[in-house]
Amino acid sequence: xxxxxxxxxxxxxxxxxxxxxxxxxxxxxxxxxxxxxxxxxxxxxxxxxxxxxxxxxxxxxxxxxxxxxxxxxxxxxxxxxxxxxxxxxxxxxxxxxxxxxxxxxxxxxxxxxxxxxxxxxxxxxxxxxxxxxxxxxxxxxxxxxxxxxxxxxxxxxxxxxxxxxxxxxxxxxxxxxxxxxxxxxxxxxxxxxxxxxxxxxxxxxxxxxxxxxxxxxxxxxxxxxxxxxxxxxxxxxxxxxxxxxxxxxxxxxxxxxxxxxxxxxxxxxxxxxxxxxxxxxxxxxxxxxxxxxxxxxxxxxxxxxxxxxxxxxxxxxxxxxxxxxxxxxxxxxxxxxxxxxxxxxxxxxxxxxxxxxxxxxxxxxxxxxxxxxxxxxxxxxxxxxxxxxxxxxxxxxxxxxxxxxxxxxxxxxxxxxxxxxxxxxxxxxxxxxxxxxx
Amino acid sequence: xxxxxxxxxxxxxxxxxxxxxxxxxxxxxxxxxxxxxxxxxxxxxxxxxxxxxxxxxxxxxxxxxxxxxxxxxxxxxxxxxxxxxxxxxxxxxxxxxxxxxxxxxxxxxxxxxxxxxxxxxxxxxxxxxxxxxxxxxxxxxxxxxxxxxxxxxxxxxxxxxxxxxxxxxxxxxxxxxxxxxxxxxxxxxxxxxxxxxxxxxxxxxxxxxxxxxxxxxxxxxxxxxxxxxxxxxxxxxxxxxxxxxxxxxxxxxxxxxxxxxxxxxxxxxxxxxxxxxxxxxxxxxxxxxxxxxxxxxxxxxxxxxxxxxxxxxxxxxxxxxxxxxxx
Numbered sequence: 001x002x003x004x005x006x007x008x009x010x011x012x013x014x015x016x017x018x019x020x021x022x023x024x025x026x027x028x029x030x031x032x033x034x035x036x037x038x039x040x041x042x043x044x045x046x047x048x049x050x051x052x053x054x055x056x057x058x059x060x061x062x063x064x065x066x067x068x069x070x071x072x073x074x075x076x077x078x079x080x081x082x083x084x085x086x087x088x089x090x091x092x093x094x095x096x097x098x099x100x101x102x103x104x105x106x107x108x109x110x111x112x113x114x115x116x117x118x119x120x121x122x123x124x125x126x127x128x129x130x131x132x133x134x135x136x137x138x139x140x141x142x143x144x145x146x147x148x149x150x151x152x153x154x155x156x157x158x159x160x161x162x163x164x165x166x167x168x169x170x171x172x173x174x175x176x177x178x179x180x181x182x183x184x185x186x187x188x189x190x191x192x193x194x195x196x197x198x199x200x201x202x203x204x205x206x207x208x209x210x211x212x213x214x215x216x217x218x219x220x221x222x223x224x225x226x227x228x229x230x231x232x233x234x235x236x237x238x239x240x241x242x243x244x245x246x247x248x249x250x251x252x253x254x255x256x257x258x259x260x261x262x263x264x265x266x267x268x269x270x271x272x273x274x275x276x277x278x279x280x281x282x283x284x285x286x287x288x289x290x291x292x293x294x295x296x297x298x299x300x301x302x303x304x305x306x307x308x309x310x311x312x313x314x315x316x317x318x319x320x321x322x323x324x325x326x327x328x329x330x331x332x333x334x335x336x337x338x339x340x341x342x343x344x345x346x347x348x349x350x351x352x353x354x355x356x357x358x359x360x361x362x363x364x365x366x367x368x369x370x371x372x373x374x375x376x377x378x379x380x381x382x383x384x385x386x387x388x389x390x391x392x393x394x395x396x397x398x399x400x401x402x403x404x405x406x407x408x409x410x411x412x413x414x415x416x417x418x419x420x421x422x423x424x425x426x427x428x429x430x431x432x433x434x435x436x437x438x
Numbered sequence: 439x440x441x442x443x444x445x446x447x448x449x450x451x452x453x454x455x456x457x458x459x460x461x462x463x464x465x466x467x468x469x470x471x472x473x474x475x476x477x478x479x480x481x482x483x484x485x486x487x488x489x490x491x492x493x494x495x496x497x498x499x500x501x502x503x504x505x506x507x508x509x510x511x512x513x514x515x516x517x518x519x520x521x522x523x524x525x526x527x528x529x530x531x532x533x534x535x536x537x538x539x540x541x542x543x544x545x546x547x548x549x550x551x552x553x554x555x556x557x558x559x560x561x562x563x564x565x566x567x568x569x570x571x572x573x574x575x576x577x578x579x580x581x582x583x584x585x586x587x588x589x590x591x592x593x594x595x596x597x598x599x600x601x602x603x604x605x606x607x608x609x610x611x612x613x614x615x616x617x618x619x620x621x622x623x624x625x626x627x628x629x630x631x632x633x634x635x636x637x638x639x640x641x642x643x644x645x646x647x648x649x650x651x652x653x654x655x656x657x658x659x660x661x662x663x664x665x666x667x668x669x670x671x672x673x674x675x676x677x678x679x680x681x682x683x684x685x686x687x688x689x690x691x692x693x694x695x696x697x698x699x700x701x702x703x704x705x706x707x708x709x710x711x712x713x714x715x716x717x718x719x720x721x722x723x724x725x726x727x728x729x730x731x732x733x734x735x736x737x738x739x740x741x742x743x744x745x746x747x748x749x750x751x752x753x754x755x756x757x758x759x760x761x762x763x764x765x
Contacts, residue, residue: 025505025513025514199711203713256598257601260623261597261598261599263623263713264595264620265596265597265598273601280600404732408725412712412713415713416713416714416715419623419625430530
């Protein structure tokens with residue numbers, strides 16, 4: 001019934017339509033430097049919501065208050081899309097936490113972000129940050145994003161007591177992992193739980209397997225080349241990783257329910273058989289977030305230190321380079337001349353930041369000298385330790401690849417391969433073809 | 439809460455008042471004209487707001503979509519027919535088209551058949567059991583397609599063998615002693631696509647039934663009696679007396695369901711997101727726009743869909759007019 005205003009819009013649209021002879025297309029965005037805000041009220045945009053956001057906010061707000069800074073929080077579950085829209089609309093927040101370094105690097109190279117080298121305490125950062133985490137936010141030698149929270153994906157969980165009682169030991173190399181797999185299977189038990197179903201995002205856990213394996217087989221440098229598509233999916237490197245995955249996942253008797261159940265088994269609950277007695281499987285590879293409510297069964301989480309064991313995805317050769325795959329949120333600064341925003345940035349990059357957030361559960365600090373007593377249980381401590389002792393930190397590859405691949409064809413073609421609609425050649429070729437030309 | 443209610447009331451008042459003032463002004467405006475012109479111009483002034491809204495929300499977006507379908511992925515440069523060429527030459531898109539074609543072939547026809555059968559059978563029940571039966575069959579229509587998909591996930595759910603089966607079908611299958619079946623992965627002969635169609639049928643047959651049942655009840659009983667007197671059996675009466683008289687309703691339902699099926703998205707997205715060879719055009723459009731951020735492909739898919747749907751709509755409107763004319 002609101003005819004009045006719509007008519008105005010209608011007239012405007014007719015007028016606009018009349019002007020549309022030349023202006024049909026969107027004009028490419030101009031390079032632009034940051035945000036001009038200098039007031040003590042700053043906008044903070046981040047890519048997570050719900051409990052995770054509330055915990056984070058509670059870790060920042062007290063400090064902000066003590067400094068007389070008012071933060072307007074803008075949490076969104078659709079960060080990448082929204083930040084691009086806001087950049088195009090020149091409506092920037094003061095600080096943003098990027099869930100993926102690719103987007104941050106894109107904005108940094110267009111001068112939209114402010115370099116942090118002169119703002120943060122670089123020497124301290126360099127010694128305290130987990131190896132490789134600063135590289136993720138560095139463009140052209142300057143730091144544009146600093147990792148504030150971290151998650152770790154190179155993890156294999158196991159049922160602690162049954163695993164040790166059966167005489168199994170944590171493998172020290174990928175070959176030992178295969179040997180252990182074979183040992184468990186020939187002993188008449190099922191080694192692995194494996195599920196990649198995740199609703200409309202089905203397939204991403206399979207991409208983690210490939211990424212992690214390739215990272216450990218080829219090292220960080222080649223891994224990053226692959227993420228940038230300098231190494232293609234049809235290359236021998238990717239095939240080697242896929243072969244390894246195939247040996248684990250497709251061999252009869254290796255996986256609960258067999259190959260055909262992988263694509264319909266939900267990743268969050270796939271590990272449940274592991275905690276039965278006797279265990280339905282002995283290993284489950286997944287990120288640290290699966291050891292939190294919504295992942296492992298509540299009864300297991302209550303007694304997590306007694307029930308859950310975890311080891312890092314092993315290096316290619318025992319004792320060799322041992323990088324870790326993971327993700328996290330990188331804080332970037334848009335407002336160049338805002339002292340208040342800079343204060344918040346400095347605060348978030350100190351080693352003590354996150355103590356209160358960590359106590360609540362699922363937060364892992366990227367600082368090696370973070371007080372580990374803040375972690376709520378031994379498993380999280382162990383996971384953090386795996387990351388701190390790693391030789392390098394590599395960001396989740398599919399998160400960094402273009403959307404067509406990273407949340408499109410890579411997921412879908414891996415799913416098609418695993419469920420048998422495509423063979424490996426078709427899947428890898430399909431992913432390469434979907435890589436955007438520009 | 440109170441402020442929300444007050445602002446809601448104010449909004450309604452301002453809307454109605456605004457509309458009133460607008461039409462009053464338009465009326466006054468037309469009265470300024472000399473008598474003959476006043477009568478000529480007035481109707482156009484009255485439909486102007488409706489036309490403007492149509493232009494803004496229908497014509498302009500459609501026009502812009504067509505424009506974008508000839509531009510690159512972020513709509514910053516022209517690419518000619520490339521988007522259409524890429525799509526139509528991609529084997530994935532052929533697969534998607536084939537699946538959509540299967541949906542169009544199966545769902546409308548089966549909806550009509552089931553709707554007719556149920557309507558005819560329910561017609562023969564006592565009035566209370568007819569109401570009950572119809573209500574039950576009509577119920578799913580109150581559930582959104584996303585909701586229906588979520589419900590049916592619990593029917594098709596598959597867990598590894600040996601695990602407790604949450605899904606209804608697999609609970610039955612494993613109780614009978616067989617291994618669980620990964621229903622949605624059965625891509626041979628597109629079994630999984632047909633399983634997805636079942637969901638839409640479940641949700642839509644009630645709609646067809648209600649309309650067809652009303653039409654059947656509208657068939658004059660003297661025509662049925664005349665046929666009986668002439669010695670026709672029940673099957674002949676249904677085929678040669680009832681169906682021809684409800685033909686227009688059948689066509690209307692058929693075309694409506696067909697258009698709905700061409701746009702099908704939610705069920706496929708919720709159940710498989712097009713994995714396991716179940717992709718359809720609507721889901722492909724969504725992924726082009728929101729996963730691949732490819733405005734060009736997405737717009738081209740929509741234009742192809744529009745072009746395919748327009749003849750159906752023209753046909754439907756013509757049928758509607760023909761029906762009106764015979765009344």
